Amino acid sequence: MIPIQNFLVLSSILFSLGIYGVLARRSAVLILMSVELMLQAVSINFIAFAVYLSPEQFTGLIFAIFVITVAAAEVGLALAIVLRIYRNKATANVDDVDTLKW
Amino acid sequence: MSYEEVIFYFVAALTVLGALGVVLARNVVHCALFLVLALLAVAGIFILLSAEFLAIVQVLIYGGAVTILILFAMMLTRVRDLPSAAGGLDGPQRPFAALAAGAFMGLSILAAVSTEWPGETEEITLVPFRDLGESLFRNWAAPFEIASLVLLVALIGAIILARGEEGE
Numbered sequence: 001m002i003p004i005q006n007f008l009v010l011s012s013i014l015f016s017l018g019i020y021g022v023l024a025r026r027s028a029v030l031i032l033m034s035v036e037l038m039l040q041a042v043s044i045n046f047i048a049f050a051v052y053l054s055p056e057q058f059t060g061l062i063f064a065i066f067v068i069t070v071a072a073a074e075v076g077l078a079l080a081i082v083l084r085i086y087r088n089k090a091t092a093n094v095d096d097v098d099t100l101k102w
Numbered sequence: 103m104s105y106e107e108v109i110f111y112f113v114a115a116l117t118v119l120g121a122l123g124v125v126l127a128r129n130v131v132h133c134a135l136f137l138v139l140a141l142l143a144v145a146g147i148f149i150l151l152s153a154e155f156l157a158i159v160q161v162l163i164y165g166g167a168v169t170i171l172i173l174f175a176m177m178l179t180r181v182r183d184l185p186s187a188a189g190g191l192d193g194p195q196r197p198f199a200a201l202a203a204g205a206f207m208g209l210s211i212l213a214a215v216s217t218e219w220p221g222e223t224e225e226i227t228l229v230p231f232r233d234l235g236e237s238l239f240r241n242w243a244a245p246f247e248i249a250s251l252v253l254l255v256a257l258i259g260a261i262i263l264a265r266g267e268e269g270e
Contacts, residue, residue: 002110002150008214010114010147014121014140016207021125023199024192029175030130033137036168037121040144047153051229053219058229058237062245064156065238068163069249073256075168079175080263092179095193 007048015041028082028092032075039071110150116143128191130176138169152228 014037021034043064050060086092120143123136141164148157238246 001104002106004219005215006107006110006114007147007151009211010117012207012210012214013118014144015210016203017118017121017125019206020199020203023202024125024196026191026193027130027179029172029179030133030191033124033133033172036137036164037124037140040141040164043156044144044147044151047148047151047156051151051153058234061153061156061229061234062238062242064153065159066245066249068156068159070252072163072168073253075171076260077256077263079171080260082175083178083264086179 004048004052007044011041011044011048014038014044026093026095028085028094028097029079031094032078032082036071036075039067043067106150110147113143113146113150116140117147130191131173134169134173134176137172138165141165141169155229155231155234 018034018036018038018041021037022031025031025034046060046064046067048060050058050064054060082092085097089097091097117140120136120138120140124133124140127133127136142161145157145160145165148154148160
């Protein structure tokens with residue numbers, strides 16, 4: 001039986017790497033990929049808690065399903081927005097998209 | 103060390119390797135491929151947690167759809183040409199990003215290891231598909247319907263945003 005701490009430490013590492021990617025990368029697409037890593041870490045946590053701490057209820061598993069659903073919607077919308085920005089400004093770098101009003 | 107733990111450490115190492123590749127690789131297409139590795143390894147973690155349904159969904163949605171979408175966006179926005187432009191893929195704020203991520207990692211690992219988790223079960227019970235589906239469609243029917251609405255809105259929004267200029 002694997003202790004629950006192993007899963008929690010793994011998800012901490014994954015989430016931290018996601019934080020690093022979101023903060024350090026410049027391209028919006030690469031930032032989105034790091035956000036996906038963070039969502040994965042959250043899913044691992046949800047499922048680990050559901051399986052280890054309350055095996056009779058599936059709340060954590062259901063939440064993980066919703067996380068995946070929302071992540072799919074988020075990726076679709078965000079990439080459409082990135083495409084739109086690229087079409088308007090000829091760049092997908094978040095550093096260059098700093099004008100609130102034109 | 104039981105064979106379960108050996109498998110866990112192997113899959114966890116794959117996951118971390120993939121994640122490191124995503125945030126550190128210098129070639130954006132390699133980043134996307136490392137993301138596939140990380141996501142499939144996370145599916146392996148789900149199987150170790152006996153959440154088979156989620157592992158299948160993970161492979162279908164992340165391994166298939168999301169990565170393809172990201173690769174398409176990369177090709178359409180020409181992120182590949184970035185390194186030749188000034189500065190490369192990472193901004194000048196890299197050390198601070200590493201500091202923030204390291205601080206968060208230290209804190210959360212400390213919290214996870216030092217906490218005494220109550221009611222820990224001895225044996226992982228397999229979750230039957232049937233019970234999961236019943237729970238999803240009975241107890242969680244309203245969130246399920248809202249999720250489908252969210253997907254519909256995202257679908258329409260993505261089409262309208264990415265459509266072209268001819269309507270304006």
